[in-house]
Amino acid sequence: MIQGSCCCGSVKFTLAKDPSFLGICHCSRCRKLGTSEFFMVEREAFTWLSGKEFVAEYLPEQGFKYKRCFCQHCGSSLGEILSTEDKFPIAANSLDSDPELKVWFHEHLATRPSWQLVHEGAKLFDGDPYQ
């Protein structure tokens, strides 16, 4: 069982199984929002323990389609934790333990700053691999 939480501990959840994969997005938006590193999790495996009511959504500006969630108390990035999709990305920083997954891919490498490292063996995409 994997536990997850925000910095202040208001938000708590569990994952009954490992995330599907670990990805890193280098777009400016993910960097600003603190969600560059994300785990894709399955809804079936995800259970809220507390704090869902403290999670706020930052709605996508024009030209973007993904919402971003954060704890209203401490500001921790939580990815798309309020998503209603079968699979959704959560900010890697929200997990309390390390599932020890290798980075599966890097996306939006064209806008990667030099201080964000590239993991050996990961698939590399200059833009969005889904388009």
Ligand SMILES: [Zn+2]
């Ligand atoms: Zn918090």
Ligand SMILES: [Zn+2]
């Ligand atoms: Zn991004």
